Amino acid sequence: xxxxxxxxxxxxxxxFSKNSGRSELQLTCEAVRAALDDAGLKPSDVDGMTxxxxxxxxxxxxxRAVGIGDITFYSRVPHGGGAATGLIHxxxxxxxxxxxxxxVCYRGLNGRSGHRFSEGVSxxxxxxxxxxxxxxxxxxxxxxxxxxxxxxxxxxHLAGEDKVKEALFEVAYTTRQxxxxxxxxxxxxxxxxxxxxxxxxxxxxPLKLYDCCLESDGASAVxxxxxxxxxxxxxxxxxxxxxxxxxxxxxxxxxxxxxxxIAAIPSxxxxxxxxxxxxxxxxxxxxxxxxxxxxxPIVLWQLESWGFADPLKSADFVLEGGLRLDGRLPTNxxxxxxxxxxxxxVNGIVEATRLVRGTxxxxxxxxxxxxxxxxxxxxxxxxxxxxxxx
Amino acid sequence: xxxxxxKAFEEKIHAFVGRENGPPKRGNDDxxxxxxxHWAEVMGDELGTYxxxxxxxxxxxxxxxxxxxxxxxxxxxxxxMAENPAQDIQRQLHNVxxxxxxxxxxxxxxxxxxxxxxxxxxxxxxxxxxxxxxxxKATGRGIGYFIETLTTYTDQNGEEVGKQVxxxxxxxxxxxxxxxxxxxxxxxPSVPTRITSPRGHDNSWWWKACDEGKILxxxxxxxxxxxxPPRPMCGECQSIEWDSIESTLDGEVYSFTTLHYPKIxxxxxxxxxxxxxxxxxxxxxxxxxxxxxETIKIGMKVKGSVEQVDEKTMLPxxxxx
Ligand SMILES: [Zn+2]
Numbered sequence: 001x002x003x004x005x006x007x008x009x010x011x012x013x014x015x016f017s018k019n020s021g022r023s024e025l026q027l028t029c030e031a032v033r034a035a036l037d038d039a040g041l042k043p044s045d046v047d048g049m050t051x052x053x054x055x056x057x058x059x060x061x062x063x064r065a066v067g068i069g070d071i072t073f074y075s076r077v078p079h080g081g082g083a084a085t086g087l088i089h090x091x092x093x094x095x096x097x098x099x100x101x102x103x104v105c106y107r108g109l110n111g112r113s114g115h116r117f118s119e120g121v122s123x124x125x126x127x128x129x130x131x132x133x134x135x136x137x138x139x140x141x142x143x144x145x146x147x148x149x150x151x152x153x154x155x156x157h158l159a160g161e162d163k164v165k166e167a168l169f170e171v172a173y174t175t176r177q178x179x180x181x182x183x184x185x186x187x188x189x190x191x192x193x194x195x196x197x198x199x200x201x202x203x204x205x206p207l208k209l210y211d212c213c214l215e216s217d218g219a220s221a222v223x224x225x226x227x228x229x230x231x232x233x234x235x236x237x238x239x240x241x242x243x244x245x246x247x248x249x250x251x252x253x254x255x256x257x258x259x260x261x262i263a264a265i266p267s268x269x270x271x272x273x274x275x276x277x278x279x280x281x282x283x284x285x286x287x288x289x290x291x292x293x294x295x296x297p298i299v300l301w302q303l304e305s306w307g308f309a310d311p312l313k314s315a316d317f318v319l320e321g322g323l324r325l326d327g328r329l330p331t332n333x334x335x336x337x338x339x340x341x342x343x344x345x346v347n348g349i350v351e352a353t354r355l356v357r358g359t360x361x362x363x364x365x366x367x368x369x370x371x372x373x374x375x376x377x378x379x380x381x382x383x384x385x386x387x388x389x390x
Numbered sequence: 391x392x393x394x395x396x397k398a399f400e401e402k403i404h405a406f407v408g409r410e411n412g413p414p415k416r417g418n419d420d421x422x423x424x425x426x427x428h429w430a431e432v433m434g435d436e437l438g439t440y441x442x443x444x445x446x447x448x449x450x451x452x453x454x455x456x457x458x459x460x461x462x463x464x465x466x467x468x469x470x471m472a473e474n475p476a477q478d479i480q481r482q483l484h485n486v487x488x489x490x491x492x493x494x495x496x497x498x499x500x501x502x503x504x505x506x507x508x509x510x511x512x513x514x515x516x517x518x519x520x521x522x523x524x525x526x527k528a529t530g531r532g533i534g535y536f537i538e539t540l541t542t543y544t545d546q547n548g549e550e551v552g553k554q555v556x557x558x559x560x561x562x563x564x565x566x567x568x569x570x571x572x573x574x575x576x577x578x579p580s581v582p583t584r585i586t587s588p589r590g591h592d593n594s595w596w597w598k599a600c601d602e603g604k605i606l607x608x609x610x611x612x613x614x615x616x617x618x619p620p621r622p623m624c625g626e627c628q629s630i631e632w633d634s635i636e637s638t639l640d641g642e643v644y645s646f647t648t649l650h651y652p653k654i655x656x657x658x659x660x661x662x663x664x665x666x667x668x669x670x671x672x673x674x675x676x677x678x679x680x681x682x683x684e685t686i687k688i689g690m691k692v693k694g695s696v697e698q699v700d701e702k703t704m705l706p707x708x709x710x711x
Pocket of ligand 1 (some may be wrong): 497610611612613614615623626627628629
């Protein structure tokens with residue numbers, strides 16, 4: 001098994017912006033350098049690399065640019081934001097099986113000044129799943145917000161429309177409060193109130209502008225190494241206790257509208273079960289979380305997948321203040337992708353590491369022994385449980 | 391055309407290369423705040439540096455600037471050109487193409503360079519030349535030539551503020567229906583239509599039936615399980631043998647949503663899309679029309695029909711029963 005075989009020892013972000021003014025390769029180099037510095041490691045210590053299939057930065061370009069030497073492991077994970085903790089999954093397997101010792105996980109994108117995901121699939125589609133999108137483009141259902149809204153409407157129908165809408169506001173509001181006090185966040189110093197939230201333009205269905213994540217330029221990197229080596233690193237290590245990944249039955253990319261019930265995220269249910277099983281932990285052991293928040297409703301469903309609330313009941317958990325710094329599960333303490341930056345969830349791995357280290361800008365006033373971090377949903381997805389080293 | 395005819399034709403068109411399209415055209419309006427504001431509103435690009443004089447003064451720009459993408463707008467002809475297109479050199483060149491059967495026209499791409507920000511009070515003048523004409527090319531649309539015009543924009547001091555290359559394909563339409571369309575419509579912008587599905591081995595049969603007004607549901611001939619969207623193998627029994635049945639399009643709303651933003655050309659907004667639970671048991675994603683979207687309820691009975699939704703597209707649409 002993988003429990004405690006590997007640890008996160010270095011984390012790095014670039015600044016987050018609407019226009020980085022430099023290449024995705026350069027952004028990624030900077031994030032990797034920052035993560036190596038944070039670990040107290042040299043580029044030549046790295047012998048493994050993993051990123052998103054969607055990332056434009058070639059492993060060997062990055063290695064040459066940063067001065068990384070011989071690489072014995074490289075891999076990529078598909079499905080956009082669904083790949084975030086997939087990077088941890090790859091790194092842990094490679095390290096536990098002895099394929100390499102130290103892996104850099106990276107993601108860099110000019111997501112605002114370059115390709116914008118909010119444009120959906122209306123542009124040139126060159127991927128092999130073009131025909132899949134063909135079932136949705138003619139009717140106009142072709143943006144990420146619209147696919148998520150389709151699940152949301154069904155979820156509201158079953159869980160109670162008014163309560164769910166209140167909970168969506170609470171997710172957006174709490175996350176922004178956290179971002180407003182994180183100097184690295186794009187919405188630093190910009191809290192909002194109910195009136196401002198309500199005044200935003202409608203995007204799709206119940207989703208208004210502040211229910212939708214940012215589009216950002218920037219990069220994030222994480223260094224993962226063998227647990228016994230981690231202790232010698234500058235800040236020690238944050239252990240990987242368990243990491244699950246799953247594409248559950250009858251999955252389509254973002255449009256799994258043909259399952260028996262669509263008001264849930266079966267792929268995350270499976271991933272959570274895997275991660276809990278590997279780690280021996282239960283929801284009661286988890287002290288804080290970074291939950292992938294491309295849109296507010298997906299946070300609700302993931303709370304149910306990870307056992308913090310019963311199916312269709314997460315609005316109650318949220319409305320009781322469960323996500324706040326003094327709540328049961330302080331969540332997205334960096335401001336999430338709604339308010340810090342949208343780096344496809346890898347900035348979330350950086351924050352989850354900080355939470356366990358005790359160095360978040362919004363560190364909750366309690367001991368964080370274990371933190372959850374998740375990947376994007378609607379696509380094949382996953383999540384990781386991080387914790388203090390034994 | 392015979393090789394000799396082609397040679398004569400190419401000599402004719404190449405004689406246009408390097409010619410000015412017409413005299414320099416000074417914009418009808420100088421750069422001004424009102425047009426900047428209208429642009430910013432319509433494009434949803436309301437940066438403070440475009441619309442908020444006080445804010446802009448405090449930035450590195452030192453005051454309001456025009457959105458760079460407006461460059462071409464400052465020297466555009468007004469609405470009268472829609473009725474009376476200018477008989478400029480470019481028009482004459484296109485007439486030569488038309489007379490030789492190259493009646494199709496397709497704007498393929500444009501690239502623009504910006505040398506400085508434009509501010510209210512600037513005067514923009516456009517200088518346009520026929521810059522290049524390509525060799526004859528075989529394209530997906532038909533045999534044709536790419537024509538590039540180069541427009542240089544200058545300000546009141548004669549300094550260059552930007553450049554734009556505009557590339558069009560003049561072609562012999564591959565089928566005669568297109569030829570008729572193109573020859574009558576090549577000056578008017580075409581109305582955008584829905585983005586349609588790419589068609590491949592596993593789905594073209596379905597879309598072809600849709601074009602003919604029928605919604606089919608794939609059926610495994612081994613175990614009779616219905617499936618949608620179509621795929622080559624039955625997930626229940628792994629048979630690759632299948633046929634299809636025609637849906638009655640009776641159904642109910644399983645879920646739905648209404649899109650407001652972004653607004654993609656070819657679609658009407660607000661745009662309501664439903665996941666329809668068909669009476670046959672499979673689901674289908676399609677537009678729900680002729681109803682106030684705020685009154686749609688999950689579970690509502692709907693009836694579908696296949697309709698022409700724009701000039702080119704047949705699609706299933708559903709209405710409350
Ligand atoms: Zn079968």
